[in-house]
Amino acid sequence: MSVKYVPVQWNKNKWYYNFFMVAGVAGFLFLFLYVSPQLLSHEKSINPQVHNARAFGACAFLMLSIILCIGPLARLDKRFLPLLYNRRHFGVMTAFVALTHFGYILDWYFAFSKSSKYETLIFSNTSYGQIVGFPFEAFGLIALVSLLILATTSHDFWLKFLTAPVWKRIHYLIYVAYISVAAHISLGILQDQQNHAFTAIFLVAALTVISLHVIAFLHERKSGDPKAQSDTDGWVRVCEASEIPEARAKIAVLPNGDRVAVFRMDNKLSAISNACAHQNGPLGEGKILRCLVTCPWHGFQYDVRSGRSPAPFTEIIPTYKIAVRDNVVLVDPNANPPGTYVEPVEVPA
Amino acid sequence: MKKDTTPFFVGYLKPAKKLRSFLLAVGVGLALLLTTFGIVIGGTQDDPGYGSFRFDYGPQTVSGVVEMLPYPILHVTDGNERVPAGETLMLTAGGKTGVAQRAARFDGKKVKATGVVLERGALNMLQLRGGKRGLDAIDGEEATAPTPEPLGKWKLAGEICDGKCLAGAMRPGRGLAHKACAALCLIGDIPAVFVSTKPVEGADFLMVLGKDGEALPKAAYDYIAQYISVEGDITRHGNLLVFTIDPGTIEVLE
Numbered sequence: 001m002s003v004k005y006v007p008v009q010w011n012k013n014k015w016y017y018n019f020f021m022v023a024g025v026a027g028f029l030f031l032f033l034y035v036s037p038q039l040l041s042h043e044k045s046i047n048p049q050v051h052n053a054r055a056f057g058a059c060a061f062l063m064l065s066i067i068l069c070i071g072p073l074a075r076l077d078k079r080f081l082p083l084l085y086n087r088r089h090f091g092v093m094t095a096f097v098a099l100t101h102f103g104y105i106l107d108w109y110f111a112f113s114k115s116s117k118y119e120t121l122i123f124s125n126t127s128y129g130q131i132v133g134f135p136f137e138a139f140g141l142i143a144l145v146s147l148l149i150l151a152t153t154s155h156d157f158w159l160k161f162l163t164a165p166v167w168k169r170i171h172y173l174i175y176v177a178y179i180s181v182a183a184h185i186s187l188g189i190l191q192d193q194q195n196h197a198f199t200a201i202f203l204v205a206a207l208t209v210i211s212l213h214v215i216a217f218l219h220e221r222k223s224g225d226p227k228a229q230s231d232t233d234g235w236v237r238v239c240e241a242s243e244i245p246e247a248r249a250k251i252a253v254l255p256n257g258d259r260v261a262v263f264r265m266d267n268k269l270s271a272i273s274n275a276c277a278h279q280n281g282p283l284g285e286g287k288i289l290r291c292l293v294t295c296p297w298h299g300f301q302y303d304v305r306s307g308r309s310p311a312p313f314t315e316i317i318p319t320y321k322i323a324v325r326d327n328v329v330l331v332d333p334n335a336n337p338p339g340t341y342v343e344p345v346e347v348p349a
Numbered sequence: 350m351k352k353d354t355t356p357f358f359v360g361y362l363k364p365a366k367k368l369r370s371f372l373l374a375v376g377v378g379l380a381l382l383l384t385t386f387g388i389v390i391g392g393t394q395d396d397p398g399y400g401s402f403r404f405d406y407g408p409q410t411v412s413g414v415v416e417m418l419p420y421p422i423l424h425v426t427d428g429n430e431r432v433p434a435g436e437t438l439m440l441t442a443g444g445k446t447g448v449a450q451r452a453a454r455f456d457g458k459k460v461k462a463t464g465v466v467l468e469r470g471a472l473n474m475l476q477l478r479g480g481k482r483g484l485d486a487i488d489g490e491e492a493t494a495p496t497p498e499p500l501g502k503w504k505l506a507g508e509i510c511d512g513k514c515l516a517g518a519m520r521p522g523r524g525l526a527h528k529a530c531a532a533l534c535l536i537g538d539i540p541a542v543f544v545s546t547k548p549v550e551g552a553d554f555l556m557v558l559g560k561d562g563e564a565l566p567k568a569a570y571d572y573i574a575q576y577i578s579v580e581g582d583i584t585r586h587g588n589l590l591v592f593t594i595d596p597g598t599i600e601v602l603e
Contacts, residue, residue, distance in 0.1 A: 027384030036391025
C-alpha cells in the first residue's frame with residue numbers, strides 16, 4: 001500500500017523473492033551459455049548468436065510456465081500465496097528475457113540483407129497457408145508484444161488508472177502469450193530436433209500448466225464459495241455464525257454474482273465486499289491483523305466496519321448490512337456505497 | 350466457533366515460522382529446477398553440421414572462368430593449395446546478398462577472384478571481397494568453362510536451402526527453424542542448394558534451378574526447408590552438380 005507511486009515498494013520478502021528468481025534464471029543462463037558448449041561434442045560449434053537465442057528463448061518459456069503455475073497452485077494450497085505476491089517482478093523479468101531472445105534472432109536471421117531487419121521479419125517467410133513451414137516467428141511476436149504490454153502495465157499506476165477489472169482483463173493476455181509461445185516452439189525449433197530432450201521438457205511444462213489449471217478449476221467448482229440462500233425481506237443467508245473463526249471470514253456468492261465476506265472480529269460480525277480495491281484479490285481469504293482486514297494477495301488493509309483503508313491510504317470498498325437470527329448470519333444483498341460504516345453485530349463466542 | 354491456525358502471509362511482514370521453511374524449500378527447488386534445465390537443454394542441442402567460414406585460411410585468390418547459371422559459379426583454372434585447379438566454387442557477396450549482377454558481365458571470361466572460402470564437404474563457396482578487389486577480369490587470357498555433362502532425369506528427396514548458410518555461414522544453416530533466413534538469402538540471389546538424403550554421383554549437395562534454368566522459382570519458396578521430393582534433370586558443371594527442378598513435381602514428405 002502506498003500514498004504515492006514509487007517504482008518498486010521494496011521490502012525484505014521482495015528481496016528474497018527476487019533473489020531466488022534471479023538465482024534460477026542466472027543459473028539456467030550460465031550453465032546453458034558457458035557450460036553446455038563444453039558438453040557438446042560438435043565438430044563445429046553452434047553459432048554464438050543462435051546458442052544465445054536458444055538459451056534466452058528456452059528460459060523465457062520455462063519462466064512463463066512457472067508464472068502460470070503459481071495462480072492455480074495458490075488456489076489449491078494457500079501456502080503458495082507468497083509466490084503470487086511478487087509475481088509481477090517475475091513477469092517483467094520474463095519480458096526482458098524474451099526481448100533478449102528476440103534481439104538475438106532479429107540481429108542474426110533477419111539482418112545482413114539489403115532490407116531493414118524489421119521488414120525482413122515480415123516478408124522473408126510468407127507461407128501462412130501451411131502448418132509445416134508456417135512462419136512461426138509471427139507467434140513469437142504475438143507473445144512478445146503481449147509480454148511487453150503486461151510488463152509495461154504491471155505497475156500500480158496503471159492498475160489504478162485502468163481500474164482493477166479492466167487491468168485484470170488486460171492481464172489475461174498472459175494466456176495469449178503462453179499459447180503463442182507454445183505455437184512458436186511447436187512450429188519452430190521442435191520441427192528440427194533430433195535430440196528430443198527439449199521436446200520432453202516442453203511437453204511436461206505445458207502439460208503441468210494445463211493440468212494445474214484444470215485441477216484448480218475442478219477444485220473450485222467442488223469446494224468453491226457457496227451461494228447465499230434467500231431469506232425473508234430480500235435478505236440472504238450466508239452461514240451459521242459459529243462457522244466463522246475469529247479474525248477470519250466466510251464468503252458467499254450473492255444473487256447478483258458479487259461475493260460478500262463476513263468477518264468475525266472480537267466476536268462481532270461485519271460484512272464487506274470480497275473484492276480488494278487493488279487487484280480484486282479475495283479479501284475473504286484474508287485475515288484481520290491489528291483490527292484491519294488484510295488482503296492475502298498484496299496486504300492491502302481495510303477497516304472491516306467501514307471498508308475504508310486506514311489513513312493516509314484512500315482505498316474504499318462496499319460494505320453490507322448484516323444481522324444474525326437464530327445463529328444464522330443474514331446479509332442485505334444490496335451493497336452500501338464504498339466506505340459506508342455499518343455497526344458490527346455481536347455474536348456468541 | 351472454529352479456530353483457524355493456517356499461517357497467513359503478508360508481503361511486508363515477516364512470514365510465520367511454519368511458512369518460512371516451506372517457502373525456502375520452494376525457492377531453492379525452483380532455482381535448482383531452472384538451473385538443471387539450463388544444462389539439460391543446453392547440453393542436448395543437435396550438431397549444426399561441419400560447414401564453416403574458413404577465416405583460418407585467410408583471403409584466397411584464384412583465377413578461373415565465370416559461368417552464369419544464372420547463379421554465378423567459378424571454374425578454377427589457377428588455384429592454390431587451399432582451392433586447387435578444377436574446383437568449382439559458388440560465388441556470393443557478404444551478408445545475404447549474391448553477386449549475380451556483379452558477375453554477369455564476366456560470363457564466360459577469365460577472372461581473378463579473391464575472398465573467404467566457405468566449406469562443407471563437397472560444397473564450396475567463395476565470399477568475394479567488394480568491388481574489383483573481389484572480382485575482376487584478366488585481360489588477354491582465354492579460358493573456357495567445362496562442357497556441361499547431362500546426367501539424366503532424377504527424383505530426389507531432401508531439402509531446398511540457401512547455399513551460403515548451408516556451407517557454414519550459419520550453424521545450423523538448414524531446417525525449418527532456419528526457413529525465413531534461407532528464404533531471405535534466396536531473395537538476395539544467394540545460390541539455392543538442394544540437400545539430398547542420398548548422394549548423387551558422390552555429392553550430397555546440388556545447386557538447384559528452375560526447369561528452364563532460371564533462379565529458384567517463386568513457386569518453390571513455400572517448400573524451402575521442408576522435407577520434399579522433386580523431379581528434374583541433373584547436369585554436371587565442372588565438379589558441381591546442378592539440379593533443374595520442376596516445382597510442379599514437388600511433394601511434401603512426412
